[in-house]
Amino acid sequence: MCGRTAQGLAPAQIRQQLDKTLPSKPSDSWIGEEKYRTSYNVAPTRYQPVVRADSKTNNYVVHMMKWGLIPRHIKAMPDYNSVLKSINARDDSLFMGPTGKAMFSHSKNHKRCILLAEGFYEWRRRGKERTPFYTKRRDGGLMLMAAIYDVAQIQGAEEPMYTYATITTNASPQLDWLHDRMPVLIPNHDHEKICMWLDPNLSWNSTLEAMLKPCDEFMEVEETDDSTPGGKSIKKVYALETYQVDEKVNSVRNDSPDFVKPWISSSNKKTLNRFFISKGDSGSSPAAPTSLKADFKPEDHSSTEQVILKNDNTGSIIPKREEAEEIKKEAVDRTQQQVPVSADDAQRDAGFQEQESKSPKREQEDDDDGELRKVLELSRQEDADYEPSATPLETTPSVLSSPRRVSGGSACLRVDSEGSVDLLEKRRKELQQEDEEMKKEHPDETSKSSETEEQEKKEQEELEKAIAASLNGAEGASESIYHSQQSVGSTTPKKDAPPSPTMTPMKRKPMGSSAAASPKKGKSSQDSKITSFFQQANST
DNA sequence: CCAGACGTTGTT
DNA sequence: GTCTGG
């Protein structure tokens, strides 16, 4: 996960954002600034700006580092695969549990840093199909991705090599439709946490450990209440928004500001259309976020809902009927010509084009908008009784509360008490047993056909959620958390925290005692590669 | 003491 | 480098 990021800000803009974000003003020095290139398609092995503490100047510095952690004791250039495998560090690898890991110990104690990204890409997988989605902060602020770095003296290289790895954790309930992992984010306005994370003299402790959880940040937005004309209220929405983007982002050779803008795929158009034809709705439509209470003004960075829904400060994010046509049209136009929609965007786009002027032109969108126009035409007719769908996602909470989702769980991995692994193991066995019993009692439900059916249904729900996210930013996702109040990943540092019933499926076994119980897979070839990774160092 | 491991993701 | 296992 999290193998691609975006950072389209100019250095001056990054500095400006940083001033707002860091507890103290960072030093003006930006190590390796000449390596910086704005890019909306940042892949592993590329240099990116991270913030770290500089113990010499006792200040924060921005430092261009290479994505893919190479530990300090590596002396020879590691092979390609090894580097690739170190672009992320799992949060549970950092815990000092019964099976503490050696590899990251130096970094986690003394070399924590923050990657300065604007957002990250994630590919949603459905079978062999991969669809890129982009996730960014709703307020357009910097996305502070928790990371660790290290300095390696590679034989033959003149300069010491600064490399980093972002830390991953379980996906939040708002994002787990997309993927089961996500980067650990540090809340932009929590100076204390930022300060602690960057403190090189602060060794690993429970407070730091508690930061390693899925993003559960919400931000307040003002909404106008249609049922009470003129009335305004404060609503909390998830701090991140996610939407589908252009598949051109797949290839790292491509780069464009368009990659971080919403993109409606033709396969989604049909489903999209259903939202607009949604019928049988009351007049109580959810309102739009009109102004953000956070420090970042919406006009600082293009905000998706403004872009797509042409938010006009009068309130409703759900378009009035006549507006709906224009919105849909605009969506078409965007997929077709991808016009910059705000002055800020235009400015940024211009800057980007200037920077990338010599890069080959990407081919014009070959979209079959004719088909979409037909669909829209159709919708216009069927649309006589168009009413905005209050919550297109009303059907989706079942996804979150589905029993299947409950099986497994890894949250208690972050608990470092003795016996936590046993607890986990126990819980896991319980769940497995439940699964077995389910199969016995309802063999039909577990039969392949109905399973496939269920899968398809789930996928459809997810698709709708994805599209809703595409249209409404995090609006839809935030809706779902109201229904499942428990925040999945917000594990307390408490030692005996029981597994949460809403935990996401466990994809990985705990290491150590329990892992020893199951026979290891035959991956000797890989082992030898791993070994070579670490031995290259010591051999010289 | 020395030897050996040390990573992630995606598959199903 | 640093931790575990023998």
Place this chain on the structure above:
DNA sequence: CCAGACGTTGTT
């Protein structure tokens, strides 16, 4: 992370 390449010998 995804896309794209993936070979040798002998000749000038």
Place this chain on the structure above:
DNA sequence: GTCTGG
């Protein structure tokens, strides 16, 4: 399939 390149 597997490896490298970006």
